[in-house]
Amino acid sequence: MKADSVISHIPRLRRYARALVGDAARADDLVQDTLERACQKWSLWRAPAAGTDADEHKALRSWLLTLMHNLYANQWRQTGRAQTVDLDDVLDMGHDPTPQMGLRLDLERALALLTPAAREVLLLVGMEQFSYAEAAEMLGVPVGTVMSRLARAREQLRCLMEGDAVRGASLKVVK
Structure with a gap:
């Protein structure tokens, strides 16, 4: 090498x-x-x-x-x-140097709220453009696990970006 x-x-x-x-x-x-x-x-x-x-x-x-x-x-x-990083402490939210900065900060916050396993899969497949099989090999998990983690991560990210409560976080009602 x-x-x-x-x-x-x-x-x-x-x-x-x-x-x-x-x-x-x-x-x-x-x-x-x-x-x-x-x-x-x-x-x-x-x-x-x-x-x-x-x-x-x-x-x-x-x-x-x-x-x-x-x-x-x-x-x-x-x-x-x-x-986790508290972005409010790091960044002055009153200053918006670009129109898209707010969206980028929201995405960073949403990514920080994901579990590490979900964030890893989302970044490998979404940002680094690896196939499911390649990501599974890198993470040492089956391809099906990558697919399910990715689906859940995308849904959680979508909900966080839209401001909805994260689905799947509901409580079971017990009498």
């Missing part, structure tokens, strides 16, 4: 990490931890046997994102809970 091939993936790793954790500093730490782990585990990465340069590039990206997912999951388990 060449260093240049890993370096070309850093912007995509940063984008995914930022969307995953919701905080630039923690995202940069996650990218750094991922690259450090990749350096330690270079001997484990195998290029596709009969693949082109594009196939090798895609396989390396998948491997790096899998490392990032595993590191994020381990960190999340160690903290015992998801850490």
Whole structure:
């Protein structure tokens, strides 16, 4: 594995990490931890046997994102809970530099409210454009689990963006 091939993936790793954790500093730490782990585990990465340069590039990206997912999951388990960012403390809501900024902030808030599992699937399939099978392989879950998590995540995101209460959060009435 060449260093240049890993370096070309850093912007995509940063984008995914930022969307995953919701905080630039923690995202940069996650990218750094991922690259450090990749350096330690270079001997484990195998290029596709009969693949082109594009196939090798895609396989390396998948491997790096899998490392990032595993590191994020381990960190999340160690903290015992998801850490959320209160965007109201970070951003001055009275200032709207662009007409679409409000929508972008609403999307960031809605993504932060999703469970980590739902957010990961939504980001891998929606933002990173991986297939269900690729996302399932990266997350270590069956394809059906990816499909169901994605469907629930999209529905929750839609409800949050529309201002509805999240469906599925209703209480069962007991006499």
